[in-house]
Amino acid sequence: xxxxxxxxxxxxxxxxxxxxxxxxxxxxxxxxxxxxxxxxxxxxxxxxxxxxxxxxxxxxxxxxxxxxxxxxxxxxxxxxxxxxxxxxxxxxxxxxxxxxxxxxxxxxxxxxxxxxxxxxxxxxxxxxxxxxxxxxxxxxxxxxxxxxxxxxxxxxxxxxxxxxxxxxxxxxxxxxxxxxxxxxxxxxxxxxxxxxxxxxxxxxxxxxxxxxxxxxxxxxxxxxxxxxxxxxxxxxxxxxxxxxxxxxxxxxxxxxxxxxxxxxxxxxxxxxxxxxxxxxxxxxxxxxxxxx
Amino acid sequence: xxxxxxxxxxxxxxxxxxxxxxxxxxxxxxxxxxxxxxxxxxxxxxxxxxxxxxxxxxxxxxxxxxxxxxxxxxxxxxxxxxxxxxxxxxxxxxxxxxxxxxxxxxxxxxxxxxxxxxxxxxxxxxxxxxxxxxxxxxxxxxxxxxxxxxxxxxxxxxxxxxxxxxxxxxxxxxxxxxxxxxxxxxxxxxxxxxxxxxxxxxxxxxxxxxxxxxxxxxxxxx
Numbered sequence: 162x163x164x165x166x167x168x169x170x171x172x173x174x175x176x177x178x179x180x181x182x183x184x185x186x187x188x189x190x191x192x193x194x195x196x197x198x199x200x201x202x203x204x205x206x207x208x209x210x211x212x213x214x215x216x217x218x219x220x221x222x223x224x225x226x227x228x229x230x231x232x233x234x235x236x237x238x239x240x241x242x243x244x245x246x247x248x249x250x251x252x253x254x255x256x257x258x259x260x261x262x263x264x265x266x267x268x269x270x271x272x273x274x275x276x277x278x279x280x281x282x283x284x285x286x287x288x289x290x291x292x293x294x295x296x297x298x299x300x301x302x303x304x305x306x307x308x309x310x311x312x313x314x315x316x317x318x319x320x321x322x323x324x325x326x327x328x329x330x331x332x333x334x335x336x337x338x339x340x341x342x343x344x345x346x347x348x349x350x351x352x353x354x355x356x357x358x359x360x361x362x363x364x365x366x367x368x369x370x371x372x373x374x375x376x377x378x379x380x381x382x383x384x385x386x387x388x389x390x391x392x393x394x395x396x397x398x399x400x401x402x403x404x405x406x407x408x409x410x411x412x413x414x415x416x417x418x419x420x421x422x423x424x425x426x427x428x429x430x431x432x433x434x435x436x437x438x439x440x441x442x443x444x445x446x447x448x449x450x451x452x453x
Numbered sequence: 454x455x456x457x458x459x460x461x462x463x464x465x466x467x468x469x470x471x472x473x474x475x476x477x478x479x480x481x482x483x484x485x486x487x488x489x490x491x492x493x494x495x496x497x498x499x500x501x502x503x504x505x506x507x508x509x510x511x512x513x514x515x516x517x518x519x520x521x522x523x524x525x526x527x528x529x530x531x532x533x534x535x536x537x538x539x540x541x542x543x544x545x546x547x548x549x550x551x552x553x554x555x556x557x558x559x560x561x562x563x564x565x566x567x568x569x570x571x572x573x574x575x576x577x578x579x580x581x582x583x584x585x586x587x588x589x590x591x592x593x594x595x596x597x598x599x600x601x602x603x604x605x606x607x608x609x610x611x612x613x614x615x616x617x618x619x620x621x622x623x624x625x626x627x628x629x630x631x632x633x634x635x636x637x638x639x640x641x642x643x644x645x646x647x648x649x650x651x652x653x654x655x656x657x658x659x660x661x662x663x664x665x666x667x668x669x670x671x672x673x674x675x
Contacts, residue, residue: 185459192456194650200459207463226470227510266469269512269532274472276462276582284463306463313462323473323581325503325558331581339462376507378470429558430473431506 162191167315167356167410174352181342181352182307185314189307204303207273211285214265214272215258225267227377229445234261251287251294252394256387259286263383276313276322279378280336282386284309287340287393291347301347308346309339312359312410319411320418324371325430327421333382333389334366334417338410340393345400354400356410361396363413364406368420370428372435374442381436465583467526473559474504474511477579479531482520484587484599485563485575487673495544495566496521502558504579505549514547517561521545526583562589593644595635601648603673604657609666610636610643617664618645625657642668 162184164170173184189200219238224231237257240246246253259282266272266281275284288305291297313322316335321327338359345355366389374380408416427434436442467476486493498517500508508514512531518538519531530537538545559579566572576589587597590605597603604622608614615634622629630650636643653672661670 189459193458203460204463207460207466210466226512269468269470269515269529271466271527271529272469273463273466274476274583276472278467278469278472278475281469307459310459310462314457314459317457317462317582317584321581323559325473326581373507373510376510378474378511430503432510433506 162187164188166319170311170315171352171356180304180308180346181311181355182304182346185307185311201303204306205299207306208299208302210271210273211262211275212289214262214270214281215285215289216261217270218261218264219257223264223268223270225264225377225379226269227267227375227379229374229377229379230267230383231264233383234258234264251290252391254290254293255286255390255394257286258289259283259386259390260383262286263379263386267377267379267383275309276317276335276339277324277332279324279382280332280386280389282383283333283336283389283393284340284343286386286390287344288347290390291344295348297347305343305347308355309343312339312342315410316414320414321421327418328369328424328429329371329385330363330366330369330417331421332371333385334363334369337366337389337393337396338362340390341396341400344393344397348397348401350397350401357404357406358393358396358400360406360408360410360413361399362392363410363417364408365392365396367417368424370424370435371430372428372437373430373432374437374445376432376437461582461584465526467583468529468531471511472583473579473581474507474513475516475531476526476583477559477581477585478504478513478561479516479520479524479526480583480585480599481561481575481577481579481587482517482563483523483525484585484673485565485577486521486523488575488590488605488671489565489567489571489573490569492568493521493543493565494568497546497564498548499562500547500549501553501556501560501562504559504561505551508547508549517563518545521563521565590644591642593635593637593642595644595646596633597646597648599673600675601630601650602652602675604647604653604661605671605673606645606647606661606667607669608643608645608664609668610640611666614643614664614666615645617667618647618661621657621660622647624660625654627651627653627657
């Protein structure tokens with residue numbers, strides 16, 4: 162079984178009355194030529210690396226290689242522990258885990274690219290937050306990862322997930338679309354609602370540039386992982402409420418890709434524009450160049 | 454087009470911070486070192502596009518050096534690859550090139566030299582999400598991703614060489630997934646790249662070499 166776009170995926174789901182995660186798992190078994198339990202075993206390993214990366218900085222905050230970030234996840238969790246969170250539990254946890262994963266990544270620790278390293282916090286952030294709040298089993302979270310994988314596969318196949326090619330919308334945007342679709346399925350949405358949620362995210366993050374300060378995958382990348390998790394939650398809530406989208410996911414992917422090609426080279430991971438050239442940043446870089 | 458697995462999307466498991474600039478770089482160098490007999494004594498890296506501009510901050514240099522020493526993307530030793538290279542007596546240089554712009558944004562040229570004085574150059578492109586493409590070997594345009602078990606045959610562009618290759622593979626009962634031929638120009642050096650779903654046994658190298666027009670045979674496992 163295979164599908165080339167979201168339209169075909171949806172046809173399979175509706176014809177066979179199966180979820181996106183089930184179809185993606187079947188595709189992995191068929192084309193990857195591995196039995197289902199081995200695929201699930203590998204996916205559980207993915208989940209374990211994700212979970213470790215999401216929790217480690219809460220106990221042991223670490224300064225990043227470039228010194229731009231470190232300790233943010235701990236601040237968020239301490240803030241929530243004091244009863245001060247204004248986000249509500251799911252969102253508060255989601256952004257905490259999302260920034261935690263980026264902290265691990267930026268200190269050259271072990272993470273799972275999802276779909277990239279710079280966007281690695283979004284999917285685990287939201288899924289682990291939903292697991293905490295709604296007591297979802299690991300088995301179901303693994304389903305959510307297959308669902309997210311389907312969305313990411315379509316983006317890799319039909320557009321891009323590289324910030325150097327399509328800007329941050331291709332990294333955080335796609336990660337957020339993956340998380341939105343997975344969250345929608347986990348919370349009882351239909352395959353069509355999953356794809357609508359993914360479409361909503363790409364729409365809301367369209368045009369986002371990739372402008373890493375000092376060329377490091379740290380800042381504003383970490384902030385944007387938090388915003389990617391939040392955008393995913395918004396889109397999932399809208400889809401679950403029954404709001405439908407005029408623009409289907411395939412079209413939004415094409416749109417995202419077309420917009421990405423129009424983003425100037427300075428705003429595609431070259432650190433030559435955007436946040437990377439704000440005056441305060443140049444001051445910071447000057448200081449750190451002096452230290453080196 | 455090769456199969457995109459769910460574990461390509463949710464993966465690789467990798468040492469940060471960038472799938473294209475750290476993990477992808479490590480994969481390119483890892484594949485490159487598989488094409489030359491160890492041990493390496495020198496590795497020179499020329500970086501293009503975004504690689505040239507941001508390689509230091511992304512740890513691209515550590516990842517390339519780690520890959521050339523055989524470290525995989527989730528090998529935490531990548532952090533310390535400068536130190537490890539020095540301990541192993543491997544010399545290395547990194548040279549950003551800003552003048553050549555007609556290349557994929559994340560491109561690296563790797564020049565390797567082994568203890569026997571043999572030199573080999575490989576160009577790789579990091580496509581995002583840890584995916585890569587090898588686009589040149591010794592200056593000849595090629596195209597493979599290193600996702601399958603791959604045999605690279607360096608040969609003289611003469612009749613009968615390809616037939617010899619397919620005969621040897623057929624006798625070893627190997628199912629060919631992809632097979633492509635690349636050459637400098639007519640009669641010069643050519644490269645046959647064969648990818649298989651299974652694994653190429655080491656035992657096929659000798660029979661392949663029996664053809665006098667075959668100069669070298671390399672097996673690259675993913």
